[in-house]
Amino acid sequence: MDVDLDYAGKTHTVHLPTDATVKILEPRKITRDKTDSQLIQGALHSPINAENFDTFIAQYESFLVIVNDHARSTPTATILKEVLPYLEEKDFKIIVASGTHIQPTKDILRTTIFKDLYPKLKDKILLHDAKESATVKIGHTSRGTPIRLNNVIKDFEAFIPINSIEPHYFAGYTGGRKSFMPGIAAYESIESNHSMALQESARILRLKGNPLHEDLEEAIAMFLEDHPTFAINAVLDGEGKIIQTFAGDIIEQLYHGAKLARDIYAPEIEEKADILLSVVHAPLDKNLYQAQKGLENCKFAVKDGGIFILISECKEGIGPPDYQEMLASGETLDELYDIFKKRVERYELGWHKVGSIPEFLKTKDFWMVTTLSQDTATKIHVKPFYSIQKAVNEAIMKKGKEATIVIVKDSGNIAPQATSKT
Template sequence: MDRPTPTAEILDYIFPIIKESKIKVIIASGSHRKPNECELKVIFGNYYEFFKDKIIFHDAKDERSLKYLGKTKRGTEIFMNKIIFDFDKILVIGSIEPHYFAGFTGGRKAFLPGVSGYKTIEMNHKLALEDGALPLKLRGNPVHEDMEDAINFIDRKNVISFQVIYVPEKGIVDTSCGDIIDSFYTLIPVAEKIFSYKLKEKADILITKATPPLSRTLYQSHKAIENCVQGLKKGGIIILIAECEEGIGGKVFFEHIRSKTPDEVLEEVKSNFKLGFQKSGRFARVLKEYEVFVVSEIEGSLFGKSGIRVYKNVKDAVDDALKIKGSNSKIVYVPHGTEVVIL
């Protein structure tokens, strides 16, 4: 429920076409939990009653539901939910926006991680620690290229992909329908224009704000840092404004932040990678190259040995940043850091 695919709105257009077909709906949640009934009602809107008995929840850890298909060029073992091979046609609904290590959401992500096994997702997400795994980047991005390679294990002729670009304040601003790969790439130039901003000069101090629902935890609002850090000079200070009313979030992420230095996190991530380590590993790299201030209600002691400074208000954070970087520092403010990528 953290990504704004307007499924109910899309169904307004396609429901008359598909309602007479033999339909099952698979929730392509990857390794995430299945949505609850309240969330399903938001997803399906007025169509929930029609679809509620037709819903299948993908469980990445249910090995009995998976089929082994082979290995990608990077060696990722591809296990996918067998049910996708039981139907003549697969209709994929997705939205395209920046993703902090896969380049963009949408398209191929419906299959990997969407309906893939836990081991497959883990092997793919380990690539997030390699160079090139950046928001907006596709060519040379090992995560994206591995996901795209996984599509070769299904018959693309049987897949119809309906992709949209959705902006919360404006609604659906563009659409593309057709081949799972082509419909994705058709929208990328539009998404790049909408979701990115190139600075003339990198900042000494960059202030960014995480917006709901991603502002609930540091685990989620960390996306604002990933999206904006490319606009910061090396050794610069990034100030994240995030309520984090639910705390740090993410069990592994929390333990890494609380009990380890960035160097210790990176050592564990490299020697014993587990799914979820990509988040704390990438954050540890940021902490080694930049100073991170967080304006939040989170208790400062929870940040342990991470080196993160915690403030209760923005003024104090900015005052301290200026003392460190100097009064003539270039400051950039990004009010929607979880929605736009700064270059």
């Protein structure tokens, strides 16, 4: 059996044994009968638990539009084209909500985020830096998270966050409240909230009962008390096309969008995999920090003793320096895990990702097809391969030609749900 997989900008044909049981997972295809404009305008004029967009805009003179950075596949320019005509007579700025990500360059702003709108908007664009931007205090959540957001919010009457909703491995889903937290939040706010990712109930596809999500929701509810907000969130298919748009109440619309996102991105499998190929698509394949979503989303679909192969180019390397230092802080997996357990009491941002790897490797193998050097991969306890076929061949040698193989395309967004516990 031959399967085509996308990796490093090319399509690679992978040969699999004819005796193997192969399951290929990808986002569910949904046929739409409306254009992008019709879907967006429909949401603006029929919002969830809110007045329509025209009425909202008419009440205020200044607006802060909040958009995602290049680490997300949100069709920002497409949505902005529908929103900007409403703001022609208004004072507005657009802030790129990078959270703790590296700020986008001018080239990325032009080619990836704003596209052909960039020349018109370049003087209205603001960038958020979680460590350096001045912030204003909103309050504290009941779980103790300090809510500090970019100081620029004081300059505007109303807010228009633009986002997209996909499964997220510890927040349950992206979108909605994440435009503000972590989007334009202070580092200390993000770190406090993300410490809850260490809790078992902070997991993919879960909103109710997820402490991290509930903390975010409480934070945004406090913000909404004094800051009128009209949110716009899209749900995309696996090709990046808008399937539906939700607008209005930033809290309520997330639950509506999450149902559709689950339907598209959470396929069921009857049997867990002996070998799982997790194929990370752009833009999440740029470094391991982002590509790790392909591990977190799919790790529950592998049998104990199974082999997990993360396929991600990582042309920008590991990711943030502190994340790389954390991964390399233990010479052995046991040492890294011991360090992680101690950090649970003294949490620093990033350890929720780092601790997952040695914990996973206690019962399963973790390999990568990547451009990371042998030395770099070894230091972070990953077995590297530079050919998908070679990785598959070695996995077959270990697990046998009759192995159950699950291939997850676009694993940064897909969350396979195993109906069997074994």
